[in-house]
Amino acid sequence: MSVTPEQLWQTRYGLPPEHTPPAALAALLAHRSVRAYRSAPIAATIVADALAAAQSASTSSNLQAWSVIAVRERERLQRLAALAGDQEHVAQAPLLLVWLADWSRLRRMGASAQQPTDGIDYLEAYTLAVIDATLAAQNAAIALEAQGLGIVYIGGLRNQPEAVAEELALPSDCFAVFGMCVGYPASAGDIKPRLPQSLILHQEQYQVRADEGAQIADYDQRMRAFQSYQGRSDRPWSSIALHRMRDAAALTGRHLLRQALTRLGFRLL
Ligand SMILES: Cc1cc2nc3c(=O)[nH]c(=O)nc-3n(C[C@H](O)[C@H](O)[C@H](O)COP(=O)(O)O)c2cc1C
Structure with missing residues (x-):
């Protein structure tokens, strides 16, 4: 049986959607x-x-x-x-x-x-x-x-x-x-987890959320579980992301x- 958009959403965000995503999205969510x-x-x-x-x-x-x-x-x-x-x-x-x-x-x-x-x-x-x-x-x-x-x-x-x-x-x-x-x-x-929509979507104007750090820490946990399932580094996503952009040398040319x-x-x- 093929995976439903709800299941794909859950894998992407670690939480089920609060609505039913259209079936046409399944291929996109499955990337x-x-x-x-x-x-x-x-x-x-x-x-x-x-x-x-x-x-x-x-x-x-x-x-x-x-x-x-x-x-x-x-x-x-x-x-x-x-x-x-x-x-x-x-x-x-x-x-x-x-x-x-x-x-x-x-x-x-x-x-x-x-x-x-x-x-x-x-x-x-x-x-x-x-x-x-x-x-x-x-x-x-x-x-x-x-x-x-x-x-x-x-x-x-x-x-x-x-x-x-x-x-x-x-x-x-x-x-x-x-x-x-x-x-x-x-x-x-x-399927690799992504940051929560609450950190990506702003309404009308950009607003830095008070709980941004907590939400990133939560994403680090989800990514840690994903990486250990894959048998890869358990370094937090935030540390990998910061390392990737730390200086000119990190840009590999x-x-x-x-x-x-x-x-x-x-x-x-
Ligand atoms: C513009 C761009 C360049 C990328 N370059 C590489 C690359 O050189 N080597 C690689 O293995 N993956 C590369 N990726 C893949 C990303 O690492 C990958 O999309 C990201 O980790 C999210 O994983 P996912 O695509 O499985 O969801 C690139 C992705 C984008 C969008």
Whole structure:
């Protein structure tokens, strides 16, 4: 029997919902990152469907300032895995989709029409393209999961953006925002708890709750149970989160992102 949205909600928040969530939410609530895959190949039609979902996402001013590269060659996957901080699941994935913030197409259109494209030089344009690529990727993720595939995003591709750009032959004005490993899950996987909605949702204006610390401590407890069930570190989530953002060194090379982006053609004015 399939898992109900109520059960998925309970797993996500540690408490049952106070209402009945619609059945259509089940696939979304069931998301978990998948890092081990069966060797089964992924049909081209599945990729086409995922791309149609991706291209159906909203896109700022319909500019569609993104592209995606499907990587399947094992040696290239291994090189990208190394660049992403030796992530073995990247080397093993049947498919890696690399989502690009891509202004190169509009630059080419401008050059061919002999029209200026100076707007691309602003931080706003970079932000727009990253948002567009991200919305597209998440739509694809939902489409792939609906077809029984598993995914995991790979932000590690930003550790060395220029080497990734070279590996993928990216033109100027093009940046790999993240990768996405895709494959049929080798095991069911576990749903990771999230912070309570009370810490995320504000009404009308931002308000820091008096019980924020207590709620985070409670989430630490739920995450501790999840991690020990998974046989992983029992360090509290809050300590892991603080450690992850403690200083420049913790960013595993990404503290140099601005300089790398400039060399990739983004002026970020
Ligand atoms: C933009 C982005 C980048 C990520 N980068 C990585 C990564 O490089 N390697 C990895 O194993 N997981 C990566 N993840 C997956 C997160 O760790 C995961 O989504 C988070 O721990 C929540 O777990 P869940 O997806 O199973 O619910 C990334 C997720 C996002 C959204």
